[in-house]
Amino acid sequence: MEHNANRGYKDSVFNMYMTSNPAYLIESYNAIQDENYDLNTPIEINTLNDVLYKGKVNDLSFSLDNRYIVLYEHQATINKNMPVRVLLYLGRLLEKLLDRKSLYREKQIPLMTPEFIVLYNGQKPYPDISYMRLSDAFISQPHKNEEEPVPSVELVVKVINIGYGHNKPILEKSKPLQDYSIFTYKVQEYKDSGLQLQEAIQRAVIYCRENNIMQPFLTEHASEVENMLLTEWKLEDAIQIAQEEAREEETFNIAKKLLAKKFPLNDIVDVTGLTVEQIQRL
Template sequence: MVAKENQKYKNSMFVDLFFEDESAEENDIALYNALHEEPLPKGTQIRKIRVDDVLYMNFRNDVSFGIDDKVIVFGEHQSTVNENMPIRDLLYIGRAFEQIVPVRDRYRKKAVKLPKPEFYTFYNGKEPWAKEKILRLSDSYDLKDSNPMLELCVKVININPDEGHEILDKCRILREYSEFVEILRKYQMKGNPEACRHAIEECLKAGILVDYLTKKGSEVVNMLIAEYDYDLDIEVQREEAYEEGQRDGQQKKIREQVKKKLAKGKSIETIADELEETQEEIAKVVKKLHNCEQDADTASR
C-alpha cells in the first residue's frame, strides 16, 4: 500500500531519511537487517504505510512499512522517552491493520492472516537512558498478571554515540544520523543562532550523511527548525499543564478551607482575612459552593 502525503503534517529528518527520501527504502532495509540476524534478500520490496493522528499530532516522528510477512514501526525520540509508547503503538497498529485488512475479510469465518508487527523506538535524547530496554503494555495495567491476555512490547534502543550500541556498527545510515544529531546539539547548546547550518557544514567536512546533506541541505534546515519548534511547543504545553494543575489544586484547597470556615459561621470578611485573600475572591468561592449545593439538591429530588 503506497502512503499518500498529507501536507498538514511536518516530517522530521528521521522520517525523511527512512520514509520520504529517494533512498528511504534502501535505508529501511539496512536498518531492518541491522535488527535481525537473517538479512533480507536483494530486491526485497517494502510497502509504505502511513498512519495519522496517533503518535504525534501535526508532526511526524514515526515510520511504518510492510516487509515480507511483517509490519515494522519505527519511532524516534530526541527529548525524553515516552513510556506510553506501548499503548500509542497499540493504537497505531490497529489503524495500520485497518488499512491492510479489507473490510470483507474481517467478517469471514476463517482466521485472517496478519503480518507480524514489530515496534522499535530509537532514543537520542540528552537525558540518561538505558542502552536498550523493552517497554511493555502490561506494565501500565493496574491489575498485574503474569500472563496478560493483551500484550505489546516496544524495544527502545539508545543510539547516542557514547552508548556504543552495536546497531550503530551494523547500520551506517543510523550511525551517521546519530552523529549528525550530536553535532547539531553541540551547536544548539552553545546558543549558536545558525546551529543547523554549522552542523551541516561540519558533517559534510567529516563525511557524515554527505550525499543526503548535499542534496537536501536547505530542506534539512527547514525540517530541523520544525522539529525544534515542535519540541519547544511540547515543553511549553507540559509546563502550562503543570501550572494549570497547580492552580486547580490551590483553588480546590481554598474551596475546602472556605467550606469549613462557613460551617463554623464565619463571615466572608473574616474568612478573607484569615486566608489572606480579597473579599471579592472569597465571595466568588462562596457563590460556587452554594451553586454546587443547589445542583446536588435538585439532583436528589
C-alpha cells in the same frame, strides 16, 4: 521496492531521511534485529499519514518481505504511553491493510508479524536498550491459571538509544542510523558551544556534507532539513520547558501542603529542594 511517501503532511527529518532510500530501512532493521535481509528485499512503506504526534508525523511503518509489519518511532523525549499508542496505531493500520469481508469468513487470516521499535536520541540519559509493556499500565494484572492461556493482551515496544556514543555495535552495522546519530550530535554540540539553533543546524549540515555523513540527502534537501529541524527542536524545547514548569508547580503545591500541616521548614526544604525564601513566600 515500493515506496509510498506523501509529503503533504508534517514529516520529521528522521522519517524523511529514512524513507529517502528504502534500503536504509532494511539496513537499519538488520542492525536492530540482528538479521541479514538483502537490501533488495520487497518493502512497502505504509505509514498512516494523518497520525500526528506533537504536530508532526513521528512514526514510520513498513512491511518487510510480506512477513513483518515494522513500526519505528523516533523520539527525543520518551513517552511512556507508547504501548497503548502503538496498539491503537496497529489497529488502524490493519484496518487499512485487511479486507473487511475476510474478517467474517471461517478461514483464519494470515497476518504479518508486527514489531515495534522506538529510536531515542534525546539529551536525557537512557539505557541503551529497554522495553515498554502495555501491561505495565494495567490497573490490575490479568487473572492467571497455570493450565490455561491468559485471556488478555500484551504488547512490547523495544526502545533503542541511538544517541551518539550509545549502541555502537548496532550503529556500526547501519550507516544511515549512525549518520543520523552523528548529525543530531553535531547540532547539539554546536548549540552547546553558544551558537543560535539555526546557525548550529547550518554548521552541522556543512560538517556532515564535508565528511560524507548523510551526504546525498543533505545535498539535495539542505534548506528543507534546516527548516524542519529548526521547527522540531524548538517544539521539543517548548515541551521540555512546559514539563519543567509543571514539575515546578507540583513542587510548590507539595510545599504548600506540608506548610499547612505544620512541617518544619528544614524538612520541607529537604523534601522539595526549594529554598527557605521560596517556601516563606508561599
